[in-house]
Amino acid sequence: MRRVAIFIVSFIVWCALVWPYNSANIAPDGTGTAWDLQSIVLGLFVAFLTALLFKEAFTTQPKNMFSPLRILWLLLYLPVFLYYCIRANLQVVYLVLHPDMPIKPGIVKVKTKLKTESGVTALANSITLTPGTLTVDVVNGNELYVHWLVVESADEDKATEIIVSRFEFFLEKIFV
Amino acid sequence: MSEIITAILITVGVLFNLFGCIGLVRFPDVYTRLQAATKCVTLGTCLTLIGVVIYGFSGGHGAMGLKALLCIGFLIITAPTAAHALARGAYKYGVKLKEPTVVDLYQDISPQQTSIDDEET
Numbered sequence: 305m306r307r308v309a310i311f312i313v314s315f316i317v318w319c320a321l322v323w324p325y326n327s328a329n330i331a332p333d334g335t336g337t338a339w340d341l342q343s344i345v346l347g348l349f350v351a352f353l354t355a356l357l358f359k360e361a362f363t364t365q366p367k368n369m370f371s372p373l374r375i376l377w378l379l380l381y382l383p384v385f386l387y388y389c390i391r392a393n394l395q396v397v398y399l400v401l402h403p404d405m406p407i408k409p410g411i412v413k414v415k416t417k418l419k420t421e422s423g424v425t426a427l428a429n430s431i432t433l434t435p436g437t438l439t440v441d442v443v444n445g446n447e448l449y450v451h452w453l454v455v456e457s458a459d460e461d462k463a464t465e466i467i468v469s470r471f472e473f474f475l476e477k478i479f480v
Numbered sequence: 481m482s483e484i485i486t487a488i489l490i491t492v493g494v495l496f497n498l499f500g501c502i503g504l505v506r507f508p509d510v511y512t513r514l515q516a517a518t519k520c521v522t523l524g525t526c527l528t529l530i531g532v533v534i535y536g537f538s539g540g541h542g543a544m545g546l547k548a549l550l551c552i553g554f555l556i557i558t559a560p561t562a563a564h565a566l567a568r569g570a571y572k573y574g575v576k577l578k579e580p581t582v583v584d585l586y587q588d589i590s591p592q593q594t595s596i597d598d599e600e601t
Contacts, residue, residue: 317550320546320547320549320550321547321550323542323543323546389519389522389523390523392519392523393496393519393520393523396499396500396503396515396516396519396520397496397499397520399503400499400500400502400503400506400507400516400520401499401502405506405507407507407508407512409509409511409512409577410577411511411577425561428560428564429556429557429560429561429564430560432518432560432563432564433518433519433522433556433559433560436515437515438511438514438515438518438563438564438567439560439564439567440511440564440567440568440571441568441571451511451512451514451515451567453512453515
């Protein structure tokens with residue numbers, strides 16, 4: 305089951321990269337095919353190899369992978385993430401161009417309720433791409449050390465509320 | 481029309497990249513510099529790629545647009561991971577947080593024995 309999931313995903317990525325369809329290949333009289341059979345067969349072979357070799361590295365619960373509810377939450381999460389990402393960039397641009405550079409950097413500790421490894425990874429990556437924060441380390445699976453460009457509060461609970469809670473709501477539902 | 485949007489997106493993307501580079505020069509230490517580098521460069525490059533996607537799909541180069549779309553996905557996953565690895569590596573190696581730093585709770589669990597000034601290294 306895990307291998308099948310990896311096989312499907314790698315084949316889709318292969319097709320997106322190679323694009324084995326070209327209508328220019330059809331001869332003017334309608335013969336010939338638009339599908340590039342060579343690369344499709346090669347893609348199937350490569351996807352098969354990938355599934356064979358990287359079973360461990362990919363996913364633990366293939367059943368959840370194509371669950372529509374998770375994908376829906378992911379689609380809802382994207383605009384939220386994009387909003388914070390753009391805000392982060394405007395903040396950094398402001399700090400960079402400000403003559404006095406009003407930064408107050410420091411490393412604070414935050415806690416997360418997320419259980420799965422991929423959930424914590426997604427949270428850490430989201431934190432890095434959003435306003436003024438950069439994940440330095442994850443300890444014990446649920447404590448994140450975050451470098452903050454403008455420290456608003458060194459207190460653990462307050463920092464958690466400011467940094468983590470805005471993503472946790474969505475990520476909890478995506479990475480069940 | 482789509483060419484104008486493409487041009488605007490690529491220009492804004494390159495501008496963000498430029499601001500990221502200015503931040504790289506102006507900020508005081510490794511960690512703040514990483515912040516400028518990852519955020520601005522990720523969004524800047526993504527905007528540039530979105531420009532390519534729009535150009536590709538509207539101009540009949542669907543394959544090119546799709547590849548650019550994939551690149552955006554890879555970039556969003558890998559750039560923060562790399563930044564995290566660099567920050568952690570720098571801290572473990574002993575690079576200090578510079579002057580305006582107000583708090584460092586990471587010190588408690590990962591004390592720095594050696595002190596290295598990143599200006600010299």
